[in-house]
Amino acid sequence: MEIKVLKNILGANDQIAAKNRELMAKHEVFAVNVMASPGAGKTSVLLQTIRALKGKTRIGVIEGDIASSIDAETVAKEGIPVVQINTGGECHLESFQIQNALNNLPLPDIDLLLIENVGNLVCPAEFSIGEDLKVLIASVPEGDDKPYKYPLMFNTVDAIVLNKIDLLPYVKFNVEGFTKTVKNINPKVELFKVSCTTGEGIQPWAKWLLARMKSK
Ligand code: MG
Ligand code: ZN
Numbered sequence: 001m002e003i004k005v006l007k008n009i010l011g012a013n014d015q016i017a018a019k020n021r022e023l024m025a026k027h028e029v030f031a032v033n034v035m036a037s038p039g040a041g042k043t044s045v046l047l048q049t050i051r052a053l054k055g056k057t058r059i060g061v062i063e064g065d066i067a068s069s070i071d072a073e074t075v076a077k078e079g080i081p082v083v084q085i086n087t088g089g090e091c092h093l094e095s096f097q098i099q100n101a102l103n104n105l106p107l108p109d110i111d112l113l114l115i116e117n118v119g120n121l122v123c124p125a126e127f128s129i130g131e132d133l134k135v136l137i138a139s140v141p142e143g144d145d146k147p148y149k150y151p152l153m154f155n156t157v158d159a160i161v162l163n164k165i166d167l168l169p170y171v172k173f174n175v176e177g178f179t180k181t182v183k184n185i186n187p188k189v190e191l192f193k194v195s196c197t198t199g200e201g202i203q204p205w206a207k208w209l210l211a212r213m214k215s216k
Helices: 002-026 042-052 070-076 095-102 151-156 175-185 202-214
Strands: 030-036 059-065 082-086 112-116 133-139 159-163 190-193
Touching: 002 030, 002 095, 030 042, 030 202, 042 059, 042 070, 042 112, 042 159, 042 202, 059 070, 059 095, 070 082, 082 095, 112 202, 133 151, 151 175, 159 175, 159 202, 175 190, 190 202
Parallel strands: 030 112, 030 133, 059 082, 059 112, 133 159, 159 190
Antiparallel strands: none
16 A cells, blocks of 8 residues: 555656656756765855856756755855755655746756755655756765665766765775775766865866756
């Protein structure tokens, strides 16, 4: 019985996700679902990405959080359209919330829509929101064992951005081992190593993202 209920919920989510996809295709919006655990640096990576792509593409942002609009306020200072979704306790974004956000964004003025999901490595991986690309922000202080603990998340994404590499000299993190594990779980995934503090690695990541957007 319980399985049946879950199926129905996912079914409804996928139907609205398809509508989101249709609406964004109509306006030629390329949507990226950005996922991570809390504190991995999603907002910092978004800010660096926005700055790296300034003048190259028109960006919009959806900020998903359980509560508050702190991240949306930070992003809005970059002078781009941003909508905050407060999930009111829910630990992931669903397609109906994105549908609502899309209705509040100037879609004809947006080419690249960055969607910051709620900080969580579990259920965001299970809910399609109509995105073109799924990206995971991992970070050095979280440790190199995360791919073993959250295989679905690591398997479901198109790219992984390993953030805070400036901390590698101070934290026990085996980059080679992490890379091996990630490629075992998800052979096709792209892996980028970045630091939002030093700016290292941001350009290759932003370039790749832009190329993926243009090749759609
Ligand atoms: Mg954030
Ligand atoms: Zn959840």
